[in-house]
Amino acid sequence: MRLPQPPLLVITDRRRARRPLLELLEELFAAGVRWVMVREKDLPETELAALVEEVVRRARAWGAAVVVNGHAGVAAACGADGVHLPQGFSVAEARRLVGPDRWVGVSAHNLEEAQRAAAAGADYITLSPIFTPVSKPDYGPPLGLEALRQVARAVPIPVIALGGITPANARSCLEAGAAGIAVLGGLMEATDPQEATRAYLEVLQGKQR
Secondary structure, three states: OOOOOOOOEEEEEOOOOOOOHHHHHHHHHHHHOEEEEOOOOOOOHHEEEEEEEEHHHHHHHHOOOEEEEOHHHHHHHHOOOOOEEEEOOHHHHHHHOOOOOOOEEOOOOOHHHHHHHHHOOOEEEEEEEOOOOOOOOOOOOHHHHHHHHHHHHOOOEEEEEEEOOOOOOHHHHHHHHOHHHHHHHHOOOOOOHHHHHHHHHHHHHHHHH
């Protein structure tokens, strides 16, 4: 899998966004975001599908990719670029629904889960929480950079660092082997989302040079 460039995955949460989600995403796209995960777990499937269709439409104008959290059928029906699975979901079943040309990502929280996802045919994983998450401060003890390094060395697919990633610590994640970073609260709740995006991208683009 070739990751979207830059490899900054923005995870949505409309309830935490400081402004209407579609408006916020437009700002993020304009600032350089090219990869979005629609993660709105409380929405009924019909409402989720309507949202995903609109996000996909807007993303296409910027050449950005969209994955849908937990709903392979919605991802396929709405023309998204793939699905992202929580633990416990079948990679094979998701692949059957989205087809061979869309991505299937998996959330992993330790080495065993990461290896299992890779063996099942996932295209990438998110590994979390690396640091204490802004969005889930009580999620559990952070894994830390050494665990990230271990997983990145052990699996043959891209590892996206998630959980408490800030512009200040993003570079350390890349140096530990992460192929990219994922951010929720740091952009959904940003006072100036475009400025925050540029701060993340400066780190990622510096690494790419």
